Amino acid sequence: MTEPSCSCYAYCVVPERHPTVAPGTVGVAGAGVIARDAGGLRLAISEVNPEDFNEAALRTHLEEPSWASSLAMAHYQVVDACFANGAVLPLRLCTVFSSVERAIAAIEDKHEVLQRALADVEDCAQWSVKVNALSDSTATTTADVSSGTDYLRRASERGHRRVEALEMSRAAAARLYQQLDAVALSAQQDAESTRLPRSASYLVRSADTTRFLATVRDYVEGTATLRVDIGGPWAPYSFVPDLGAAA
Amino acid sequence: MSEQPYTPAHHQPYGVGPRPASLADVMELVLDKGVVIAGDIQVNLLEIELLTIKLRLLIASVDKAREMGINWWESDPSLSSQHSNGSKGANGAARNDASAELGRRVDALEAKLDEATGSRQR
Numbered sequence: 449m450t451e452p453s454c455s456c457y458a459y460c461v462v463p464e465r466h467p468t469v470a471p472g473t474v475g476v477a478g479a480g481v482i483a484r485d486a487g488g489l490r491l492a493i494s495e496v497n498p499e500d501f502n503e504a505a506l507r508t509h510l511e512e513p514s515w516a517s518s519l520a521m522a523h524y525q526v527v528d529a530c531f532a533n534g535a536v537l538p539l540r541l542c543t544v545f546s547s548v549e550r551a552i553a554a555i556e557d558k559h560e561v562l563q564r565a566l567a568d569v570e571d572c573a574q575w576s577v578k579v580n581a582l583s584d585s586t587a588t589t590t591a592d593v594s595s596g597t598d599y600l601r602r603a604s605e606r607g608h609r610r611v612e613a614l615e616m617s618r619a620a621a622a623r624l625y626q627q628l629d630a631v632a633l634s635a636q637q638d639a640e641s642t643r644l645p646r647s648a649s650y651l652v653r654s655a656d657t658t659r660f661l662a663t664v665r666d667y668v669e670g671t672a673t674l675r676v677d678i679g680g681p682w683a684p685y686s687f688v689p690d691l692g693a694a695a
Numbered sequence: 696m697s698e699q700p701y702t703p704a705h706h707q708p709y710g711v712g713p714r715p716a717s718l719a720d721v722m723e724l725v726l727d728k729g730v731v732i733a734g735d736i737q738v739n740l741l742e743i744e745l746l747t748i749k750l751r752l753l754i755a756s757v758d759k760a761r762e763m764g765i766n767w768w769e770s771d772p773s774l775s776s777q778h779s780n781g782s783k784g785a786n787g788a789a790r791n792d793a794s795a796e797l798g799r800r801v802d803a804l805e806a807k808l809d810e811a812t813g814s815r816q817r
Contacts, residue, residue: 516750517718524721541725576723645799649727679716685724 455498456545459526460683461537461555461562462490466530473529476522486552487559489566492530493551501544531683535570537562538685565689572633572651573681577664579624580645580675581617617673618642624667624676631660636686649686657681726751748804 457476464485473481475494483490499505509515520541527538545551555562593599625648629635632650652660661678668676716724 510750513750517722520722520725521718523725524716538725574724576720643799679720682716682724686727 453498454495454547455501456493456548456551457496457501458539458543458545458551458555459492459494459523460530460539461486461566462492462530462533463535463566464488464490466490466535467533469526470529473526474522475526476519481526484548484552487556487562489555489559489562491551491555492526493548494526496544498546501542506542527683527685531573535566535572536683537565537569537688538683539688561689569651569684569687571654572684572687573654573657574684574686575632575650575652575660575678575680575682576647577625577628577650578645578647578677578679579621581614582673582675613673614644617644620671620674621646624664624674627663627667628660631656631663634687651684651687652681722751745808748808751804752800 457479459475459481462483466483468490469481469483469492475481475492476496477500479494479496481492481494483492485491500509509519523538523541527536530536545554593602621644622642625635625637625646628648628650632652633656634651636649637646650660664676664678668674
């Protein structure tokens with residue numbers, strides 16, 4: 449069997465009323481991105497070389513940080529450009545069809561699920577919140593140690609303090625996440641563990657963004673033990689239904 | 696690029712500021728749901744998941760090292776070539792330094808992998 453000369457890389461699904469992808473938007477390998485109607489939705493796609501996206505090639509390519517990171521960046525930038533215009537359902541990295549027709553057919557096939565999912569993320573953005581304990585800055589000095597017993601006593605106290613501080617940081621992180629859960633529409637935790645660092649993704653309505661960020665800000669100002677990093681607003685990558693292998 | 700150049704919306708409305716998307720952020724986002732191959736391309740999905748995980752680890756380690764100020768290999772011409780064997784040592788050192796963070800990530804990723812392979816091998 450010979451491979452077709454072009455495969456179709458699909459980036460994301462947007463509502464039908466969504467403005468067409470801006471002319472000049474480039475995707476994977478610098479190819480121009482176009483939008484096609486599919487089942488009452490629109491699909492952002494570009495042509496890719498099938499030789500780069502067969503099993504053997506992917507196995508090699510995904511092991512190359514430079515190839516994989518440019519793929520990820522291209523994917524991200526197309527999704528982000530669409531996200532700037534409204535709701536978007538990012539598809540998984542490497543969603544590739546053997547032709548535009550098959551891509552459209554796959555979307556038409558799932559249009560009900562996709563439409564519902566789009567409505568769910570309408571007017572929302574994904575934010576990531578990472579929390580870590582600040583490193584222990586209590587100076588350890590041996591200058592005024594009077595005896596070996598004294599030294600050991602102090603060392604043991606330091607150990608206790610460190611454990612206590614870690615426990616406090618964990619509890620503080622748990623409280624922060626609890627508060628954010630209440631503000632966000634939906635949340636996804638990295639893992640169930642309470643270990644630090646922890647991270648979570650939130651789906652936040654644009655109307656609630658100020659409250660969400662203020663919650664984090666108030667928290668950071670009120671605690672000296674946590675380092676909090678926020679990322680966003682991003683397209684709702686983590687809140688898209690599993691489309692599986694759409695074939 | 697597009698005529699309206701890519702401008703991330705990641706401005707900083709508050710003190711605790713959203714930060715611009717780094718490569719690690721992007722990888723985390725786009726790989727969160729893993730990689731999927733649709734259409735009629737035959738791919739062993741489990742293997743692709745494993746590749747995805749390796750990729751996340753590699754990029755996370757490089758990014759983390761850079762964050763910690765460990766980037767000496769970037770200015771060393773004998774190490775900065777992407778395909779040179781020498782860079783493996785540099786990455787190894789970086790990985791060592793970020794090992795605590797990576798340990799956590801490996802745990803999380805393994806859990807995800809179990810979940811992913813469990814739900815996909817139907």
